[in-house]
Every structure is written in C-alpha cells, then in structure tokens.
Amino acid sequence: MTHNPDFKDGAAYIGGEFVPIGEAKISVLDWGFTRSDAVYDVVHVKDGRFFRLDDHLARFERSMARRRIELAEDRQALKDILVRCVQLAGLTDSYVAMVASRGRPRVKGSRKPSDCANHLVAYAIPWIDVIPLEVQERGAKLLISDHPRVADEAVDPTVKNYQWSDLTSGLFDANDEGFDTAVLCDGRGMVTEGPGFNVFAVIGGGLVTPERGCLHGITRQSVIDICGKEGIVCRAGDLPRADLETAEEVFLCTTAGGIMPIAQVGERVIEAGAPGPVTRRVMASYTAMHEDAAYVTFVDTPTRFAAAE
Incomplete structure (x- = not known):
C-alpha cells in the first residue's frame, strides 16, 4: 500500500495490495485488456450493507470455471477483499466489482490461455446508476x-x-x-x-x-x-x-x-x-x-486484512 493513501475516490485491490482507485493499473499486454479475456461481477452496497453478496460470489465462481480462470483467492478471501475495499473507501453506498483476468503469458509469445498468469482485480467506488x-x-x-x-x-x-x-x-x-x-x-x-x-x-x-x-x-x-x-x-x-x-x-x-x-x-x-x-x-x-438479514452482509464485518494493518 502507498504511503498515506487517499481513498476518497475509491479503493482497489490489485497485485496483492490495496491502493487508491487511481493507482490501480494492469499491463497493456494483459489478455483481459487485449482480448476482453476476463470475467467479472458487480455487487452493490446500500446503507453499509452488501446485498446478496454470496449469490454474486457464486456466480463469479461459475463464470471463472466456465472460462477456465483460476485465482489464488478462495471465496472467503474474495469476500474479505471486497469488504475491505469498501471500508478503506469509507463508502456507505458503493458499486463494488470483482474481475478475474486471464493475465499475461508466463511464456513470452505464447498464445495458449493456460500459459497465462490469472489474477484478481477488485474495487469499490461511489454508487453509480445505469440510468440516472x-x-x-x-x-x-x-x-x-x-x-x-x-x-x-x-x-x-x-x-x-x-x-x-x-x-x-x-x-x-x-x-x-x-x-x-x-x-x-x-x-x-x-x-x-x-x-x-x-x-x-x-x-x-x-x-x-x-x-x-x-x-x-x-x-x-x-x-x-x-x-x-x-x-x-x-x-x-x-x-x-x-x-x-x-x-x-x-x-x-x-x-x-x-x-x-x-x-x-x-x-x-x-x-x-x-x-x-x-x-x-x-x-x-x-x-x-434490503432490510432482510437473509440477504445482507454488513460492511463493518471484520476481515483478516484489517487485522493485519
């Protein structure tokens, strides 16, 4: 993490670190960029609560499996990362994304998807509406x-x-x-x-x-x-x-x-x-x-990342 980071515009997780959203970058050689070879999901936070977070995580996992993308992070780690992004950004209402990218080939010049280093990008930014x-x-x-x-x-x-x-x-x-x-x-x-x-x-x-x-x-x-x-x-x-x-x-x-x-x-x-x-x-x-406990996950849930800081 950068020294005295400013998360007012949002927080991201990339390369194993939490950074301000403006510092989250991927390589121009990443297949997620050059080939749209990525899957993603988006969950929203309203009044400090995620809505149907486990459903979004389950769909994200299904998408990755269909596209043969594997991440180092398991479901609990993914959940902790998303929660921590929102906490760092200090957002009550938030648009929260998780992206699994194919990544760059480990073997120079390879065109085999299996040669790529898959990786996670996650971020939380202020709430947006598809239609204003x-x-x-x-x-x-x-x-x-x-x-x-x-x-x-x-x-x-x-x-x-x-x-x-x-x-x-x-x-x-x-x-x-x-x-x-x-x-x-x-x-x-x-x-x-x-x-x-x-x-x-x-x-x-x-x-x-x-x-x-x-x-x-x-x-x-x-x-x-x-x-x-x-x-x-x-x-x-x-x-x-x-x-x-x-x-x-x-x-x-x-x-x-x-x-x-x-x-x-x-x-x-x-x-x-x-x-x-x-x-x-x-x-x-x-x-x-959104008021039903069966569907919500609170942003103030402790995470292992918060405990480590």
Missing part, C-alpha cells in the same frame, strides 16, 4: 435496437463478460435517436437484454422476462423471488419484440440501479405510466429485501 435517477423518476425511454445480440452459441451471456460491442452499438442507436437506453433482440426477433440490465414486461397482468441471450442477473432473480412470494405470475422464456412494444408495463433491473421503470418503448408511451401498479409492487418488495 432523474431519468428513472420520469421513466426512461427505451429503444429496441435493430442491432442483433451476439448469439449465445458464440458468447455465453450467462458468463458475465466484457464483450459489449453489440450492446454499445445499441447505445449508439439510442443516443442518436434521443432515447435513454436500448435493448437488443436475437436473430429470432426475441428480446434479450440491454447494456447492463435485464428486462421485464407486464403482459396480461403477469411478468415475462427473457431466458436466452441475457445474463441471469441477481436483481432479475430477486424479482422472480418477489413474484413467487407475492403470487405474481412470472415466466422466464421467449419475449417477442412485438410483445415488448405493446406491453402494459416495462421495467429494467440491475445491481447498479435496482428496478428502473420505463415510460416509453420506441414511439409508444406506456398508458399505465411509470412506474405502473405491478412495477410499484416489485419496487416496494425489492426495497424491503
């Missing part, structure tokens, strides 16, 4: 982009990764046409996901969310859990573009933003308003989950 709060308050304008989502067979969307070229193209479309964000469809015309969020549509009073072409988000799972508890019909499966365009209500969900109401899909303004009645029920229950 003022936009959420009025309800966001959602464009259904004509750019297709990369096929599941090419890039597994359930492995959280940095392949965002198609999603970024959707953002170009949304920005060019005056929308707040975009969602993409697959080659069959089925809705998938947007840049950093899942999609839910209210159809016939119940909820539908895509199953293919998308990350199985932790917030998405929270919505599914809420529906099970409250008796709201919810189906994960195909969501045709036309059904999203005519849905009674639409909302997006993500770790970095929670439940985000949509007021307009394409040129159609949603009659129920934003948020509509079903969306409001889900939002209220999602907020309540």
Whole structure:
C-alpha cells in the first residue's frame, strides 16, 4: 500500500495490495485488456450493507470455471477483499466489482490461455446508476435496437463478460435517436437484454422476462423471488419484440440501479405510466429485501486484512 493513501475516490485491490482507485493499473499486454479475456461481477452496497453478496460470489465462481480462470483467492478471501475495499473507501453506498483476468503469458509469445498468469482485480467506488435517477423518476425511454445480440452459441451471456460491442452499438442507436437506453433482440426477433440490465414486461397482468441471450442477473432473480412470494405470475422464456412494444408495463433491473421503470418503448408511451401498479409492487418488495438479514452482509464485518494493518 502507498504511503498515506487517499481513498476518497475509491479503493482497489490489485497485485496483492490495496491502493487508491487511481493507482490501480494492469499491463497493456494483459489478455483481459487485449482480448476482453476476463470475467467479472458487480455487487452493490446500500446503507453499509452488501446485498446478496454470496449469490454474486457464486456466480463469479461459475463464470471463472466456465472460462477456465483460476485465482489464488478462495471465496472467503474474495469476500474479505471486497469488504475491505469498501471500508478503506469509507463508502456507505458503493458499486463494488470483482474481475478475474486471464493475465499475461508466463511464456513470452505464447498464445495458449493456460500459459497465462490469472489474477484478481477488485474495487469499490461511489454508487453509480445505469440510468440516472432523474431519468428513472420520469421513466426512461427505451429503444429496441435493430442491432442483433451476439448469439449465445458464440458468447455465453450467462458468463458475465466484457464483450459489449453489440450492446454499445445499441447505445449508439439510442443516443442518436434521443432515447435513454436500448435493448437488443436475437436473430429470432426475441428480446434479450440491454447494456447492463435485464428486462421485464407486464403482459396480461403477469411478468415475462427473457431466458436466452441475457445474463441471469441477481436483481432479475430477486424479482422472480418477489413474484413467487407475492403470487405474481412470472415466466422466464421467449419475449417477442412485438410483445415488448405493446406491453402494459416495462421495467429494467440491475445491481447498479435496482428496478428502473420505463415510460416509453420506441414511439409508444406506456398508458399505465411509470412506474405502473405491478412495477410499484416489485419496487416496494425489492426495497424491503434490503432490510432482510437473509440477504445482507454488513460492511463493518471484520476481515483478516484489517487485522493485519
């Protein structure tokens, strides 16, 4: 750690050390940079508590296993590192990331993934929202982009990764046409996901969310859990573009933003308003989950790193 480090903008863990976020750097030869050969996960901290931290860690581990990336740190060490990053940054509300990068080849010039030195980068920065709060308050304008989502067979969307070229193209479309964000469809015309969020549509009073072409988000799972508890019909499966365009209500969900109401899909303004009645029920229950001890981990939890300092 640097002498008298300033963590006011955030804290990072890299190369086995905790450093201010501005000092966290990787090599330009790291395959995580040159090939997007990395997996990651993001968990949020609200009011000094992590939400569903173990679920995020479990998904991170699954992603690493699918991409054959191995870290020296086990789950408890990962948890301690994330907690310590938030503690050092002194954040009550935080966006917390864990990244497992392929790293640089140990053998000069090697093109074998197995020759690379895998490594962990973690950091905690002040809370951010995928869609700004003022936009959420009025309800966001959602464009259904004509750019297709990369096929599941090419890039597994359930492995959280940095392949965002198609999603970024959707953002170009949304920005060019005056929308707040975009969602993409697959080659069959089925809705998938947007840049950093899942999609839910209210159809016939119940909820539908895509199953293919998308990350199985932790917030998405929270919505599914809420529906099970409250008796709201919810189906994960195909969501045709036309059904999203005519849905009674639409909302997006993500770790970095929670439940985000949509007021307009394409040129159609949603009659129920934003948020509509079903969306409001889900939002209220999602907020309540953050007070449930079954889902939270306190930031003031002791870690072995704090004890060592």
